[in-house]
Amino acid sequence: MKKIFLYISLVLLNYSCKKDAQQILQAHELEPFNHIMLFDSFNTILHESDEFRIEIKAASSRQEFIKFSVTDSTLEVRNEKVAGWSNPSINEIELHIYSEPLSLVEVAESGLVSTANPITSEEFGIILKNKVNEANLELDCGTFYFWNNKPAGGRLTLTGQCGVLKVWSHALMSVDAKDLTCEVALIENKSKGTVEISPTQRLEYSILDVGDVFLFSNPTEIIEIENSGDGNLVLF
Numbered sequence: 001m002k003k004i005f006l007y008i009s010l011v012l013l014n015y016s017c018k019k020d021a022q023q024i025l026q027a028h029e030l031e032p033f034n035h036i037m038l039f040d041s042f043n044t045i046l047h048e049s050d051e052f053r054i055e056i057k058a059a060s061s062r063q064e065f066i067k068f069s070v071t072d073s074t075l076e077v078r079n080e081k082v083a084g085w086s087n088p089s090i091n092e093i094e095l096h097i098y099s100e101p102l103s104l105v106e107v108a109e110s111g112l113v114s115t116a117n118p119i120t121s122e123e124f125g126i127i128l129k130n131k132v133n134e135a136n137l138e139l140d141c142g143t144f145y146f147w148n149n150k151p152a153g154g155r156l157t158l159t160g161q162c163g164v165l166k167v168w169s170h171a172l173m174s175v176d177a178k179d180l181t182c183e184v185a186l187i188e189n190k191s192k193g194t195v196e197i198s199p200t201q202r203l204e205y206s207i208l209d210v211g212d213v214f215l216f217s218n219p220t221e222i223i224e225i226e227n228s229g230d231g232n233l234v235l236f
Helices: 002-021
Strands: 023-029 035-038 043-048 053-059 066-071 074-079 093-099 104-107 111-115 123-128 132-148 153-191 195-197 199-207 213-215 221-227 233-235
Touching: 035 043, 035 093, 053 066, 074 093, 104 111, 123 153, 153 213, 199 213, 221 233
Parallel strands: 035 074, 035 104, 043 093, 043 111, 104 123, 111 132, 123 132, 132 153, 153 195, 153 199, 195 213, 199 221, 213 233
Antiparallel strands: 023 053, 053 093, 066 074
16 A cells, blocks of 8 residues: 555656646846846847847746846846756756847856857957856957856857957866957966967967967967966967
């Protein structure tokens, strides 16, 4: 009898977990913003658009805990139920954020940020503040800048084009911008990872740790600002 009861309990628990894990999509119109702050772990896809909207794809049991607000042109998104251990399929949360050209994205926790179409802002930046992050961004902007805080690691991949590329890379971060066409690259690599770039006119660089700077182009001017680390400028 106990075995039958245990079996029924397991079946009901499995059914409940599957029901909770079902992904649903909810869309919400927003006030205008140009700055995004992500306070928890999300898979975030940025859509440049003429409207302001957030679409949240998550398990039905998680939807009510995703809180967002726009204040002073800044969209803040939080997950108010961050579990230490539970079903990964329930924890996964995907955000589709629609807006006019952005100025800045800040990521406070581990997560993934990508673009559905190129970012066309005059100046746009991304800051990775903590733990392991991955960002894949397509650009068509004037100036792009990036930095990360210790102990943040992970990988930033850039494609498309921009006028000026500014990178301050720390800790364990790697930056792959070899497929990003830029006129000027201003690079400070204080990371154990590499920074890969392809500027057409000018490169200014500092190497302050063991990470290398890989140069995949032949710019008119190369200026070494500082090289006090064990990394090197490597020409390809």
